[in-house]
Structures are given as C-alpha cells and as structure tokens.
Amino acid sequence: MTVARSGALARRLLPVLSWLPAYKRGWLMPDVLAGFALWAVMIPEGMAYAGIVGVPPVMGLYTIVPALVAYALLGTSRVLVVGPDTATGLISALTVGAIAAKGSADFNTLTSTLAVLIGAFFLLFGALRMGWVAAFIPMPVMRGFIEGLVCVTIIGQVPHLLGIEGGSGNFFAKLWSVLQHLPDVAPAPALTGLLSLATLLLLRRLVPHVPAALIVAVAATLLVDLLDGDGAGISVVGALPSGLPHLVMPRIDWVIIEQLAPGALAIVMVGYAEALGGAKAAAMQGGGDIDPNQELVAHGPANILSGLLGGFLVVGSLSKTSVAMAAGARSQVANLVAAVLCFLTLILLTPLFRGMPHPALAAIVIAAMLHLSKPRYLRDLYGRSRWELAVAAVVIAGELTLGVLHGIGLGVLLALLMLIYLTSHAQGAVLGQLPGTEAYRDIKRHPEAITFPGLLIWRAGGDLFFASIGHLGAGVRAALAARRPPVRHVLVDAESVNFIDSSACDALLGVIKDLQGQGISFAVARVRDEVRERMRLAGIEAAIGAEAFHERVTDGIRAWQAAEKAHGARRVPDPARDSG
Known part of the structure; x- marks a missing residue:
C-alpha cells in the first residue's frame, strides 16, 4: 500500500512518469518533426520577444530551453508549449522599467529576478491548490486586455520597424512621438521593416504551416549583409555570445521584491489564464486531462530556471501550441526535441544571427500581435452582451491611457464588481x-x-x-x-x-x-x-x-x-x- 501511494504521489508530482511509459513508437517521428517546427518558430520569436521585455536578444534564447524541459517533466498537457510571451513580456518590461533604466545591466538582472519571483508565486499558488483564480478573469476582460495590449505593443515596435526614435508614455504619447518623427524615416530601415512585415503576413496567409518567422529572419539577415545594410543605417542585433548561459543570482532585496511583486502577481494571473486556456483547447482537440493546480506547479520551475539561467518569464502559449499541434505533435517529446535544437543553436549557431536587422525583429513582433488580435470577438459581443462589451472597452481604454498594469487591474476590478452585482441581484x-x-x-x-x-x-x-x-x-x-x-x-x-x-x-x-x-x-x-x-x-x-x-x-x-x-x-x- 505504501509503495502504491508513493508511486501515485510521484506520478502526480511528475506527470512525465504517467505519459512516458505509455509512449507509442509511432509517435516519435511526428514529435521529432513538430520539434523542428517549434525550433524554427521559437528561435526568431524568442529573440524578437526579448525586445518587448527590454533585454538583449540572447536572453530570449536563454529563456527557451529550461522552460521547455521543466514543463515537459511537470506539465499535464500533452502538447502545451511554454515559452516567451508578448502579453506578459510587456508587463515585465513596465514592472522592471519602474525600477531600473532599460538597457542597463541592472535592468537585465532584475528581469531575471522577476522571473524567479513569478516562478515562486506559481509554486505557492500551486501548493495552495489555487487553480480556480483564473476564473476571476472573464473572457471579455481577457480579450479587452489582449486587444489593448496589441495596440500598445505595436505602437512600441513601430519606431524599430521604421528605424526612427521612439517615445515614452502611454499609447497616445507614443503615437504622437511616431507622427512627429515620420520626417526622419530613412528608406533602408523602413523598407527592411515593411517588407519583412508584408512577407510575414503573406506567408502566414498563403502557407500557414511554414516557419514564416525563421524564413523572414534568415532572408532579412542575408539581404542586409549582402547589401551592406550597416552602411545604409539599418540597425542589427550584433554579436551574440555563444555557449552555456551563466548562472544569474536573483537580487534578494526586500524593497525591490516589494516593488516587483504587483507586476509578478499580474503576470501570474494573466499568464496562467492564457496558459490554462491553451492547455484546455489542446486537450479538447488532442485528448488528455488537465490538472489546473499542477499547471501552476509546472510553471514554477519553468520560470525559476529561466531566471536563474539569465532568461526572463515564460507562460503557456496558445500560438506556439497551435504550431506544435499543426505539425503533428503527440506528446511533450516534441518540446524536448525543440529544447535540444535550441540548446545546440545557443552553443553553435548564434554567430549566424549577428546580422539580423532590428526592423525584421520588430516585424516579427508586430505580425505576432496582429495574429493575436480578434476584433471579430468584440463585434460578436456587441450583439450578445453590451454590458460585457462595455467592460472590454473600459479595459482597452485603461491600457491605452493609464498603462498596461492599470488596464488589467481595472478589468479585474470591474469583473469582481460585476460578479458581486450578479450574485447579489439573483434573477428571480x-x-x-x-x-x-x-x-x-x-x-x-x-x-x-x-x-x-x-x-x-x-x-x-x-x-x-x-x-x-x-x-x-x-x-x-x-x-x-x-x-x-x-x-x-x-x-x-x-x-x-x-x-x-x-x-x-x-x-x-x-x-x-x-x-x-x-x-x-x-x-x-x-x-x-x-x-x-x-x-x-x-x-x-x-x-x-x-x-x-x-x-x-x-x-x-x-x-x-x-x-x-x-x-x-x-x-x-x-x-x-x-x-x-
């Protein structure tokens, strides 16, 4: 009886012990191919999303490997992919940016510290079996948050896309700054960015199964190198360090931890809701059972290891999971294959990316955000519930005017007020x-x-x-x-x-x-x-x-x-x- 209970406990804490013994030989080739597809997507996107977080591109590569491995061992979804994310990445940048200057070594260290803190919160909530917290972000609030985030992220990437100086402040301040600097647009950087964006959108529309981000990244790098893009004023990534990531000790300063905590909690709530939605969607299509509390636990080590190895936060990604499923992934072996390929890239192939132009990276981010936008949902919501549409609109307006953290906080507050109103006004x-x-x-x-x-x-x-x-x-x-x-x-x-x-x-x-x-x-x-x-x-x-x-x-x-x-x-x- 004791042995049986120990085995059940081990399988609950390490779900890999449940699915690996039942792994079928026929799944191996689809998983390997799916792993290559994930690698082709995650390498350029990891470097591009580092720009959203506000850290060097190589930190995006440091982030991928530990997250994929940790979730493969601890997660309950067969095919959910955990990695860098646009929505939570911007919250990370804003949280750390309130403490340290972007581009400084202190900013990079605090970004990794934030990832460790996020992982600790995930573990704590998982141990307390608080998987139900995601229910407090209703879909209209989540969609409103994402739509507002799309606008905020895109306007932040437009200066990189066009090769002009960017501004700070809320969405409208950044938009005004872009309009003011339009006369400063140089042809070469703008042409590189706009052509990269147009190619990405065209490839995703015509041949959605090809790794559009990798194709554009490689093509832009080769063209800029052949045409002497540096001389034409096109900014490039520059030299990337090769080899294993070094250990980054988090800043254990309670004053700083207190400043990081609100952003960390916001990331946990938003990221967990997104990850759980992706896991459930994958389970509906491919089968399997999802344990919401174990999903919290799995995100803990994924973030802690990423932070300790010089990376930034990770959450489950529906878009990357869709790539894995479209490529035929059957299990987390696909993620492990992708992790091995990303590790080899980090060790051997980083010199190939030194000439990648920043306008192309901005185009990858903008294309990803456009893919994330679902304006049709808001149009449908108009006919289904104008009250919920109003809540989504308030969240969007809050993000554009007050900022991302205030916008999602306002959305959660409105959701709680709506919950209180509905429960206290029973429809007799x-x-x-x-x-x-x-x-x-x-x-x-x-x-x-x-x-x-x-x-x-x-x-x-x-x-x-x-x-x-x-x-x-x-x-x-x-x-x-x-x-x-x-x-x-x-x-x-x-x-x-x-x-x-x-x-x-x-x-x-x-x-x-x-x-x-x-x-x-x-x-x-x-x-x-x-x-x-x-x-x-x-x-x-x-x-x-x-x-x-x-x-x-x-x-x-x-x-x-x-x-x-x-x-x-x-x-x-x-x-x-x-x-x-």
Missing part, C-alpha cells in the same frame, strides 16, 4: 405552467404559461446570502403588489439555491412572518437537503410547517389547491394570465 421571476406539461417558466419570456389566481410561484434566481436576500424579498413584494386578484399563497421554487447563510435565513423568516401577518401563506419546493437543514435551524420550518416543503413545484400547487378546496375556494386554475 414569476413562474407559470406551460400548457400540458409540468414545466414552469418565466411568464415574461413565455406568455403562454398559465398562472393561478391567488397563487404566486416565485423562482429564486440563485444562492441566498446577506447580499442577495434583500433583492429576493423586494422581488416577491413587487410581484405581490402587481398581481390581481390578490395573492393568498406564495410558493418559492428553490432549485437554484445551493447555499443559504444565517443572514439570509433570518431575513427570509422576517419576510415569511410579514406575509403571514397579511394572511398570505408560504411554501417552498425543490429545496436541497443542506439548505433545508439551515432553514430548520433558523426556525423557518417551524414557521411554515414541514408539510410546506415540497419535492416538486407541481406538488406545491396541488397542496395549495387541496387547501383551497378544503376552505371552499375555487380550485380550477384560470388559464388566462393576468395582464398585471
């Missing part, structure tokens, strides 16, 4: 019986539903607690005032109530006594056992009687009809709904 409704059935529906949505004179059937719209019970009481009173003839009995359908707290019990008991004082009886139907026990302890069962608890709404109606008959009241229901 007056119910009527659909003709010829025992189904009961909202009479506003179903005009054909039959109501019963003297009876109000009220649906509680959700859980009852201190913030929502007042809304239920107000809804019942408003419905009673609108009904003609006057109501003599209230029947509450409590199927949607999974929880009721003591405050709600006390308030509900007050409503019941108030109704009874007006000569209106009260009953409930479809009450869950836990909820009924709390009602019993609060004295509600004693106030209305155990017989007032019904298994079905139909049972409650029949009991009321029998009671009315016993008192000589008319028992036949009027099929015509009261216009009030």
